Amino acid sequence: xxxxxxxxxxxxxxxxxxxxxxxxxxxxxxxxxxxxxxxxxxxxxxxxxxxxxxxxxxxxxxxxxxxxxxxxxxxxxxxxxxxxxxxxxxxxxxxxxxxxxxxxxxxxxxxxxxxxxxxxxxxxxxxxxxxxxxxxxxxxxxxxxxxxxxxxxxxxxxxxxxxxxxxxxxxxxxxxxxxxxxxxxxxxxxxxxxxxxxxxxxxxxxxxxxxxxxxxxxxxxxxxxxxxxxxxxxxxxxxxxxxxxxxxxxxxxxxxxxxxxxxxxxxxxxxxxxxxxxxxxxxxxxxxxxxxxxxxxxxxxxxxxxxxxx
Numbered sequence: 475x476x477x478x479x480x481x482x483x484x485x486x487x488x489x490x491x492x493x494x495x496x497x498x499x500x501x502x503x504x505x506x507x508x509x510x511x512x513x514x515x516x517x518x519x520x521x522x523x524x525x526x527x528x529x530x531x532x533x534x535x536x537x538x539x540x541x542x543x544x545x546x547x548x549x550x551x552x553x554x555x556x557x558x559x560x561x562x563x564x565x566x567x568x569x570x571x572x573x574x575x576x577x578x579x580x581x582x583x584x585x586x587x588x589x590x591x592x593x594x595x596x597x598x599x600x601x602x603x604x605x606x607x608x609x610x611x612x613x614x615x616x617x618x619x620x621x622x623x624x625x626x627x628x629x630x631x632x633x634x635x636x637x638x639x640x641x642x643x644x645x646x647x648x649x650x651x652x653x654x655x656x657x658x659x660x661x662x663x664x665x666x667x668x669x670x671x672x673x674x675x676x677x678x679x680x681x682x683x684x685x686x687x688x689x690x691x692x693x694x695x696x697x698x699x700x701x702x703x704x705x706x707x708x709x710x711x712x713x714x715x716x717x718x719x720x721x722x723x724x725x726x727x728x729x730x731x732x733x734x735x736x737x738x739x740x741x742x743x744x745x746x747x748x749x750x751x752x753x754x755x756x757x758x759x760x761x762x763x764x765x766x767x768x769x770x771x772x773x774x775x776x777x778x779x780x781x782x783x784x
Contacts, residue, residue: 509637514598532615538610564597566593568594611634650739666714671704672706675706677706679701683699686726697715712730728742
């Protein structure tokens with residue numbers, strides 16, 4: 475019993491120290507940069523440091539990531555554009571090798587043994603949307619192809635840098651629901667399509683919910699319509715699926731809400747639940763199906779003739 479306990483104890487200690495020795499913490503300094511107001515069509519140079527407490531050389535790749543509006547401060551959210559700007563980032567020499575420095579630096583965040591100055595460009599196109607923009611740059615440690623890691627791999631802690639800038643111009647976030655209608659039947663479910671248009675000047679992320687009521691006003695179902703990015707003047711279809719197996723035919727009331735964080739579009743509509751229609755295939759002027767039968771018959775006759783000759 476004692477032997478088993480000691481064995482288990484040493485195994486746990488070995489695993490803990492093995493994981494610690496394999497861990498790689500990669501961070502950035504500073505953690506956030508605000509470039510202020512910029513012009514569409516301009517190019518900005520961004521410089522920061524990648525830091526690590528590791529004593530070994532690390533190969534790090536920089537990956538731009540789209541920023542979720544939920545993590546943006548309320549002071550700029552009303553003028554924020556959610557267009558995808560990851561393609562604007564041009565990293566020089568990516569991936570980069572992070573070499574250990576000769577001296578150990580002690581900071582409030584811990585000990586630094588490796589650092590590397592990194593520069594990249596943000597190329598803002600001329601047709602870029604006005605308003606505040608944000609992007610995260612994440613340093614991801616890379617394994618050399620010839621390296622064979624032990625079982626369990628390496629534990630990696632990553633800190634991203636956030637870049638903020640404000641493109642000069644007017645930024646409006648708004649949208650409207652144009653219409654809601656019943657679609658086709660799919661596996662005992664009825665499609666309910668809601669048409670939402672971005673009437674502002676910047677890309678917005680929108681998510682929808684829809685409540686379905688019967689004639690007496692009783693709530694029978696609440697649907698989630700998903701999340702979509704909608705560009706200015708663009709119309710996107712948000713689709714919900716209403717289970718129809720236990721519902722009576724007739725009219726139903728819908729109340730739809732499309733939420734785009736800085737506002738909501740709402741609309742009440744009526745949809746009609748009708749029986750599923752049978753699929754009927756008709757050829758042009760009744761000629762498609764006979765023509766298909768003739769082609770099949772010709773192929774069959776030719777096959778029989780070739781077979782007999784062989």
